Amino acid sequence: MRAAWCVVALLIASPLAAQPGTNGAIDPPLSPRNANYTIRASLDPRTRIITGSATIVWRNITARPTSELQFHLYWNAWRDTQSTFMRELALGGASDQIDANEAGRIDLSSIKLTAPTTADLMAAQRFIAPDDGNAHDRTVLSVPLSTPIEPGGSAAIDIAWTAHVPRTIARTGAIGNFFFIAQWFPKLGVLQDEGWNCHQFHSGTEFFADYGVYDVSLTVPAGWPLGATGVERERRDNGNGTTTHRYYQDDVHDFAWTTSPDYLVRTARFEHPTLPAVEMRLLLQPEHAGQAERHFDATRTTLKYYGEWYGAYPYGHITIVDPAWQSDAGGMEYPTLFTAGTRWLAPARVTTPEGVTVHEAGHQFWYGIVGNNEFENAWMDEGFNTFSTARAMWQVYDPNYLSLRYFGGFVPWVVRDIALTREHDGDRLAGYRRDARSDAQSTASFRYFPTTGGSITYNKTALWLNTLERWLGWPTLQRVMSTYFAAWSFKHPAPDDFFRTASDVSGRDLREFFDQTYRSSNVFDYGVQDLKSGRDGDRYRTTLVVRRYGEAIFPVDVLVTFENGERVTERWDGRDRWKLFVYERPARASSAVVDPNRVLLLDVNPINNSRTLAPRGQQAARKWSATWLVWLQDCLLSWAALA
Amino acid sequence: MSALRDGIRRVNSAPGILIAVWALTVLVSLPLAAVLRGMLETSLGSSLAADTAAGGVNYEWMQQFVEQASGVGVTFRPTIIGFAAVLDNLSAFIDDTTRPVVIVGAAATYVAAWIFLAGGIIDRYARGRPTGTHGFFASCGVFFFRFLRLGLVQWLVYAFLFGSVHVWLFDRLYPQITHEVTVEWTAFLVRLTLYLVFGILVAAAALIFDYAKVRAVVEDRRSMLSAVNSALGFVQRNYAAAVGLFVANFILFAIVVGLYALVAPGAGRSGVSFWVGFAVSQLYILGRLWVKLVFWATETSLFQSRLAHAGWVSRAPVVWPDSPAAEAIIRAN
Numbered sequence: 001m002r003a004a005w006c007v008v009a010l011l012i013a014s015p016l017a018a019q020p021g022t023n024g025a026i027d028p029p030l031s032p033r034n035a036n037y038t039i040r041a042s043l044d045p046r047t048r049i050i051t052g053s054a055t056i057v058w059r060n061i062t063a064r065p066t067s068e069l070q071f072h073l074y075w076n077a078w079r080d081t082q083s084t085f086m087r088e089l090a091l092g093g094a095s096d097q098i099d100a101n102e103a104g105r106i107d108l109s110s111i112k113l114t115a116p117t118t119a120d121l122m123a124a125q126r127f128i129a130p131d132d133g134n135a136h137d138r139t140v141l142s143v144p145l146s147t148p149i150e151p152g153g154s155a156a157i158d159i160a161w162t163a164h165v166p167r168t169i170a171r172t173g174a175i176g177n178f179f180f181i182a183q184w185f186p187k188l189g190v191l192q193d194e195g196w197n198c199h200q201f202h203s204g205t206e207f208f209a210d211y212g213v214y215d216v217s218l219t220v221p222a223g224w225p226l227g228a229t230g231v232e233r234e235r236r237d238n239g240n241g242t243t244t245h246r247y248y249q250d251d252v253h254d255f256a257w258t259t260s261p262d263y264l265v266r267t268a269r270f271e272h273p274t275l276p277a278v279e280m281r282l283l284l285q286p287e288h289a290g291q292a293e294r295h296f297d298a299t300r301t302t303l304k305y306y307g308e309w310y311g312a313y314p315y316g317h318i319t320i321v322d323p324a325w326q327s328d329a330g331g332m333e334y335p336t337l338f339t340a341g342t343r344w345l346a347p348a349r350v351t352t353p354e355g356v357t358v359h360e361a362g363h364q365f366w367y368g369i370v371g372n373n374e375f376e377n378a379w380m381d382e383g384f385n386t387f388s389t390a391r392a393m394w395q396v397y398d399p400n401y402l403s404l405r406y407f408g409g410f411v412p413w414v415v416r417d418i419a420l421t422r423e424h425d426g427d428r429l430a431g432y433r434r435d436a437r438s439d440a441q442s443t444a445s446f447r448y449f450p451t452t453g454g455s456i457t458y459n460k461t462a463l464w465l466n467t468l469e470r471w472l473g474w475p476t477l478q479r480v481m482s483t484y485f486a487a488w489s490f491k492h493p494a495p496d497d498f499f500r501t502a503s504d505v506s507g508r509d510l511r512e513f514f515d516q517t518y519r520s521s522n523v524f525d526y527g528v529q530d531l532k533s534g535r536d537g538d539r540y541r542t543t544l545v546v547r548r549y550g551e552a553i554f555p556v557d558v559l560v561t562f563e564n565g566e567r568v569t570e571r572w573d574g575r576d577r578w579k580l581f582v583y584e585r586p587a588r589a590s591s592a593v594v595d596p597n598r599v600l601l602l603d604v605n606p607i608n609n610s611r612t613l614a615p616r617g618q619q620a621a622r623k624w625s626a627t628w629l630v631w632l633q634d635c636l637l638s639w640a641a642l643a
Numbered sequence: 644m645s646a647l648r649d650g651i652r653r654v655n656s657a658p659g660i661l662i663a664v665w666a667l668t669v670l671v672s673l674p675l676a677a678v679l680r681g682m683l684e685t686s687l688g689s690s691l692a693a694d695t696a697a698g699g700v701n702y703e704w705m706q707q708f709v710e711q712a713s714g715v716g717v718t719f720r721p722t723i724i725g726f727a728a729v730l731d732n733l734s735a736f737i738d739d740t741t742r743p744v745v746i747v748g749a750a751a752t753y754v755a756a757w758i759f760l761a762g763g764i765i766d767r768y769a770r771g772r773p774t775g776t777h778g779f780f781a782s783c784g785v786f787f788f789r790f791l792r793l794g795l796v797q798w799l800v801y802a803f804l805f806g807s808v809h810v811w812l813f814d815r816l817y818p819q820i821t822h823e824v825t826v827e828w829t830a831f832l833v834r835l836t837l838y839l840v841f842g843i844l845v846a847a848a849a850l851i852f853d854y855a856k857v858r859a860v861v862e863d864r865r866s867m868l869s870a871v872n873s874a875l876g877f878v879q880r881n882y883a884a885a886v887g888l889f890v891a892n893f894i895l896f897a898i899v900v901g902l903y904a905l906v907a908p909g910a911g912r913s914g915v916s917f918w919v920g921f922a923v924s925q926l927y928i929l930g931r932l933w934v935k936l937v938f939w940a941t942e943t944s945l946f947q948s949r950l951a952h953a954g955w956v957s958r959a960p961v962v963w964p965d966s967p968a969a970e971a972i973i974r975a976n
Contacts, residue, residue: 175823175825176823176824176825177825178825260825262825285825285826286826287826287827287828324825324826325824325825325826325827325830326821326824326825326827326830327825343827344827344828344831402702402721404721404722404727404730404731406730406731406733406734407730407733407734407737407738407834407838408738408813408831408834410827410830410831410834411730411734413726413727413730415721415724415725415727415909416909417699417700417721417724417725417909417910417911418700418702418721418724420702421702421703424702424703425702429703430703430706430707430710433707433710434710531689591691593691605707606692606703606707607686607687607688607690607692607704607707608688608690609690610690610691610692611688611689611690611691612689612690612691612693612694613689615687615688615689615690615693616693616694616696616697617683617684617687617688617689617690617693618684619693619697619913620683620687620693620694620696620697620701621680621681621683621684621687621693622680623696623697623910623913623917624679624680624683624696624719624910625676625677625679625680625683626676626917626921627723627724627910627921628676628679628715628718628719628723629669629672629673629676630723630728630921630924630925630927630928631718631722631723631728631731631732632672632675632676632718632746632749633668633669633672633928634728634729634732634927634928634931635732635735635742635746635750636668636671636672636749636750636753637668637732637928637931637932637935638732638733638735638736639736639750639753639754640753640754640757640935641736641849641935642754642797642801642845642849643753643754643757643758643761643794643797
């Protein structure tokens with residue numbers, strides 16, 4: 001009964017209660033709508049320059065007054081190699097070179113306060129670097145105000161700028177006549193009770209912004225299909241070879257758009273007995289014309305399963321963008337629009353394009369609707385979404401096979417012998433194992449080491465969520481996540497908000513679990529150290545030593561199997577470094593396994609979890625070395641072609 | 644076509660050579676496979692993971708193993724399974740992928756062995772009749788140092804092709820051409836074209852070096868530079884036949900690879916069925932070796948036919964000297 005009431009309450013509180021309009025309007029509002037943008041911008045594809053102006057109406061929803069505004073100017077990360085973004089790229093070993101002709105930048109031409117008073121703010125603006133003090137970084141702009149804006153007060157700002165579209169980098173920019181334009185306008189940071197949260201642009205993290213209304217008019221060459229956040233309300237032919245598209249959307253925290261004369265436009269619809277219908281619009285590369293349905297199907301999968309598990313998608317429409325080849329724009333999320341990514345040769349039963357489509361569509365829920373701070377807690381959307389992606393993928397696309405790519409990466413080969421698994425491949429254990437100790441998850445995401453942060457953000461979270469699923473059961477974890485989703489939709493949750501929800505809903509004190517997974521970089525590694533079984537009179541004496549090799553602690557089962565088929569399962573709290581189990585049985589032991597059900601998916605060494613007294617390691621090694629022998633023979637023959 | 648038929652006949656009439664080069668391939672590979680086997684056995688230990696690895700594919704273990712591996716172990720990836728292995732090696736060849744030092748070492752040994760055997764093999768095919776073990780190895784010995792010198796020239800040419808031309812084509816020209824390309828198919832066509840250009844250059848070099856070997860053996864040439872020069876002359880004079888034959892041989896190669904693509908065994912087997920699959924793989928290796936031998940035999944046949952000296956070799960068969968002890972016994976009698 002209590003569960004039933006929870007479901008009713010969730011439904012009432014959920015976005016289902018709001019009615020998505022067909023024009024981007026949502027009534028009643030789902031979010032505070034305190035950062036509202038009316039933007040006019042035009043793109044010159046020849047010079048790759050965007051000229052824009054905006055009216056921003058912002059309301060202070062915190063309890064503190066502010067005497068400044070802070071803006072993100074993300075594209076300045078690519079104006080030279082001295083930005084924090086480029087320095088971090090170099091730290092991670094990537095090229096930090098920028099061709100001057102392909103650099104991106106954004107230059108303000110004016111900024112004025114128009115309400116509550118009027119003032120020209122241009123002279124007082126200055127760049128700040130709150131994260132690292134890098135004087136060369138120009139991605140955060142501070143604009144002092146002569147009169148503070150009190151809690152509940154509002155300000156209107158007129159701002160104009162010119163932006164040079166970079167060669168695609170970090171999922172934005174242009175290549176050929178493909179334009180994907182994201183993080184492209186002066187964007188307000190988030191004022192919190194602690195002050196402005198407006199981080200510099202970092203190479204390893206994404207974004208954070210307040211919800212609002214976006215009313216954006218974009219002028220592009222006539223005849224170029226355009227896709228953007230929201231719904232197209234108006235299209236006007238300017239008679240000069242350009243068309244202005246006006247897009248509108250309530251209750252979103254960002255706005256991205258794309259245009260290219262090459263796009264094929266396809267549409268489809270998602271329908272579900274209990275979830276609101278969603279119109280799907282796909283902008284597809286011509287060479288992927290045959291893959292339209294795969295994109296729609298994967299998006300439907302997300303809308304269905306995420307909708308059933310967490311809550312409904314409230315916008316009524318979604319735009320799927322298939323980015324141009326080597327545009328570096330694939331696999332990215334924006335409100336009501338996302339980029340997928342596929343290949344010209346994309347065999348069936350391989351996770352491209354389904355995997356990336358499900359994942360990026362999934363970000364509409366974890367990022368779009370639940371708006372955590374991606375600079376500081378990227379795991380709260382990326383990790384939740386990686387977990388959810390794997391869960392959804394394995395509902396629909398199982399089996400999925402490993403695909404290898406050859407000849408410059410163009411030619412795929414499907415290894416039918418290797419079916420990918422949700423637990424290992426979907427939750428990405430191998431990547432986590434490699435970087436497990438690189439950072440504690442509680443470190444602010446933008447401070448993770450650039451090249452290993454992804455493993456902590458995506459993989460570790462997916463693994464500990466799946467561990468929770470296996471430990472608490474899916475119904476419990478589903479209740480945890482849907483409760484959290486409902487409570488924090490269109491808000492900015494912090495980690496403790498999720499941890500508290502998890503403990504409250506599950507009815508268990510999960511603090512120790514989160515202390516170890518979130519607040520520490522310790523690893524879990526349980527294993528069988530020794531198994532002996534020998535005759536002792538008319539019975540067999542079996543001794544089993546299990547060991548905690550890692551620092552982290554988790555209760556595990558220990559399964560001992562005897563030759564007469566008897567199975568004994570022990571529960572070990574996993575706290576001591578080792579534990580001895582002794583059995584006097586009529587039969588000899590055959591094997592012992594720690595964590596036989598693989599509850600603890602974070603265990604970095606599953607191979608040492610078991611031991612058998614009838615090992616087949618020799619047989620396996622013989623088989624695999626023979627398989628490798630053939631590869632080597634063939635390899636040698638390739639070289640011998642030159643002899 | 645007659646050279647092709649004749650060459651195939653010559654290869655088929657000397658199955659011992661095919662068996663010997665197969666044995667050589669196994670011998671060079673086996674020690675490394677044994678090393679890998681030890682590493683795999685240590686990795687699996689008494690774990691139950693071995694059960695799934697023995698009965699099928701334990702991808703999780705494969706990944707964990709390779710993460711911690713060094714030496715030959717780093718090559719233990721899914722790319723070794725079935726036909727993926729062939730694609731992996733072809734792709735690595737044409738893309739000039741760096742291999743671990745230990746693999747390069749094995750390959751160098753293997754190539755050295757082929758350099759040693761080349762004289763004996765071509766001599767056998769050139770004569771078109773059995774030369775006996777003594778005669779075979781005598782020819783190997785006679786030509787080994789000559790082909791070693793030729794090998795140096797080959798190494799310089801291939802080092803230039805792979806070290807400079809390949810880098811220019813694929814690391815500079817290809818990114819330059821495709822810099823603004825937004826259609827994968829277009830980029831693939833560009834890459835295919837560059838593969839073709841590079842492949843023709845490598846094939847041209849291989850063709851000339853093959854005929855240099857053939858001329859060195861048939862005409863008993865000592866100067867390898869003159870052999871290369873003569874080979875170049877021969878190919879120029881008989882361009883259509885030489886290239887046509889090379890293409891025909893390449894088609895044979897493609898047929899062998901294509902057939903293996905159809906029957907290549909996976910790794911999801913165990914027991915007898917796995918070993919049947921292994922035998923199929925060895926048939927494929929034999930097929931590849933057969934094609935390599937057919938290249939030499941057909942080229943030898945073509946060269947001899949164009950000189951109207953079919954089956955003629957200028958150098959008399961080398962008589963392998965008996966050991967001093969045997970000679971002493973013969974003299975005593």
